[in-house]
Amino acid sequence: xxxxxxxxxxxAAGAAQHPVLAGVVSSGNLEVLVETGxxxxxxxxxxxxxxxxxxxxxxxxxxxxxxxxxVGGLRISINDAGATPAVVSLRLAQAFxxxxxxxx
Amino acid sequence: MSTRRMSxxxxxxxxxxxxLVDAGSLVEFCPPERRRTSxxxxxxxxxxxxxxxxxxxxxxxxxxxxLLAAQEGKFNGGAVGEVHGAKICGLLRRAWAERPAAxxxxxxxxxxxxxxxxxxxxxxxxxxxxxxxxxxxxxPVLALVGGSCGAFGGMGIVTRLCDAVIMSEEGRLGLSGPExxxxxxxxxxxxxxxxxxxxxxxxxxxxxxxxxxxxxxEDDVAAFRAAxxxxxxxxxxxxxxxxxxxxxxxxxxxxxxxxxxxxxxxxIWRAMGLADxxxxxxxxxxxxxxxxxxxDTERVQ
Numbered sequence: 001x002x003x004x005x006x007x008x009x010x011x012a013a014g015a016a017q018h019p020v021l022a023g024v025v026s027s028g029n030l031e032v033l034v035e036t037g038x039x040x041x042x043x044x045x046x047x048x049x050x051x052x053x054x055x056x057x058x059x060x061x062x063x064x065x066x067x068x069x070x071v072g073g074l075r076i077s078i079n080d081a082g083a084t085p086a087v088v089s090l091r092l093a094q095a096f097x098x099x100x101x102x103x104x
Numbered sequence: 105m106s107t108r109r110m111s112x113x114x115x116x117x118x119x120x121x122x123x124l125v126d127a128g129s130l131v132e133f134c135p136p137e138r139r140r141t142s143x144x145x146x147x148x149x150x151x152x153x154x155x156x157x158x159x160x161x162x163x164x165x166x167x168x169x170x171l172l173a174a175q176e177g178k179f180n181g182g183a184v185g186e187v188h189g190a191k192i193c194g195l196l197r198r199a200w201a202e203r204p205a206a207x208x209x210x211x212x213x214x215x216x217x218x219x220x221x222x223x224x225x226x227x228x229x230x231x232x233x234x235x236x237x238x239x240x241x242x243x244p245v246l247a248l249v250g251g252s253c254g255a256f257g258g259m260g261i262v263t264r265l266c267d268a269v270i271m272s273e274e275g276r277l278g279l280s281g282p283e284x285x286x287x288x289x290x291x292x293x294x295x296x297x298x299x300x301x302x303x304x305x306x307x308x309x310x311x312x313x314x315x316x317x318x319x320x321x322e323d324d325v326a327a328f329r330a331a332x333x334x335x336x337x338x339x340x341x342x343x344x345x346x347x348x349x350x351x352x353x354x355x356x357x358x359x360x361x362x363x364x365x366x367x368x369x370x371x372i373w374r375a376m377g378l379a380d381x382x383x384x385x386x387x388x389x390x391x392x393x394x395x396x397x398x399x400d401t402e403r404v405q
Contacts (some may be wrong), residue, residue: 001149019137024116025153026178033136033154050151077139081151 005046006059008066012073013100022030022095030080031087032095037075050081050093065092074099112250113274117159117174120210123325124248124332125163125170133160133198134191136387142185144220153179156187160195166333168205177212177253184258185217189227196234200241206336207238207245209266214281215257228258235265239344246335248328249275254306256281263318268335270328271308271317273389278306278389300385301368304354309384309392310369313376314359321391375380377402 023031030049037044045062065071076095083091110123122130133355134140136154145152152371157179162171173192175182184192233276235245247266248254254276263269263277271277279300280288282296282305295301304310312320319334366372373381378399384392385399 001146001151019135019155021118021136024176024178025151029178031136031153035137048151050107079151079153 001048001050002052002055003048003056004058005044005047007042007044007063008063008071009041010043010072011065011070013043013070020095020098020099021093022098025079025081028082028084028087030078030083030091032091033077034095034099035075035077037073038068040073043071043074045076045078047080049078049082051080051082057085058088061088062092065089065096069096070094071096094104112272112325112328113323114250115325116178117157117210117212117251120251120325120328121159121161121163121172121174124210124329125165125172126167129164130161131163133162133195134262136334140187140191142187142211143222144185144223145180149220150219151277156185156191157182158188158191160191162204165205165208165329165336168336169202170206170208171199171202171204172208172210174210175212175251175253175259177251179292180217181220182211182213182251182259183215183217184213184224184227184231185220188217189231193227193230193234196231196238199238199243200234200243203241203243205243206332207235207243208332209245209247209262210251211247211249211255211259211263212251212253213255213257213259213334214253215259218323225258228262230260231258232265237260239265239267244335246270246332248332249277249308250328251275254278254281268269268318269311269316270319270321270331270335271283271311272321272322272323272328273303273308273385273392274302274323275308275311275317276306277308277311277316282306302384304369307369310372312392313369313373313378313396315355320389320393327389 020034025031043066141152141157157176159174173195244267247263247269249271256278260279282302285294286296308320311317319331321331363372363375
């Protein structure tokens with residue numbers, strides 16, 4: 001497994017009201033956990049992936065996600081089992097959307 | 105709530121559970137943010153899941169309090185590891201103390217997780233003991249089987265301990281799975297790539313015809329919900345006294361005697377006297393149940 005954490009300065013999202021989990025850890029898939037983090041002006045993303053040597057691509061995909069959405073104040077944790085960048089993007093967007101809308 | 109049909113087979117464990125119980129009633133124990141991940145998988149440098157592939161929760165079903173466990177078949181084949189198993193055991197202990205209207209086990213598992221086999225085996229035996237204790241306390245335990253991994257190995261045994269087993273045709277139930285049988289006994293014994301054979305032997309329709317499943321429903325979360333509600337209303341645990349066990353043993357012996365040479369479900373259906381046996385896999389659950397009921401009525405007369 002390869003582990004790393006990235007942090008993006010970001011405009012405040014108004015914090016996730018409840019932790020949200022999207023996706024399942026299975027081949028070519030990943031799970032994304034969205035919680036409220038400590039810093040309202042930043043988004044921290046922790047990645048735990050079975051695919052070694054793709055940190056550059058991860059940072060590009062995560063940076064793109066952080067730029068598109070108001071993710072400030074979120075703590076995002078990922079368990080990945082070899083998902084492609086497109087799947088990662090969709091799963092992040094899905095988790096983010098649920099964190100805005102999901103009832104308790 | 106959406107009226108669109110949700111396939112139980114395709115849905116993830118969390119979606120199944122949410123669709124099964126009363127909307128908004130589900131409260132999870134030991135949720136993903138607690139990060140109770142498998143220490144064994146971490147040591148093996150394998151991917152972990154925040155919930156270790158198991159959702160344990162309280163909810164209401166038709167207004168009745170229930171406790172439920174849902175296995176995620178897509179994570180390591182729904183296999184039972186130490187944390188995964190401990191969550192089921194904890195749920196059963198809670199059921200023993202709280203006496204809810206029922207415990208629902210949404211089984212989707214190949215059995216013990218081989219990465220942590222010793223812990224998994226112990227967990228399975230603790231789950232079995234837990235199920236029996238909950239039943240002895242008067243709380244029915246229902247198994248729902250309709251996921252891609254079916255109910256095999258230890259979870260197959262746990263499923264058969266339950267008071268009711270609700271299956272779809274897509275669901276499968278057995279002890280050793282097809283791949284295991286082929287690996288151990290050879291392709292002549294069982295061709296695990298023959299999907300039709302796999303379902304004729306392990307699928308929901310044969311299990312229903314043999315009485316191992318107590319209800320056969322369509323592959324639809326709403327159908328599973330309706331069947332579970334039905335079980336709640338009439339759930340009476342089959343007594344486990346000596347006479348009942350002897351009757352069950354006699355029924356098994358009769359079954360063995362009735363189909364001595366049967367190789368798969370098709371031959372059993374023919375021997376049972378179900379008309380158009382070849383066409384049975386094509387029937388929907390309702391029509392299949394109707395023919396089975398008609399056969400029972402015929403036998404009684």
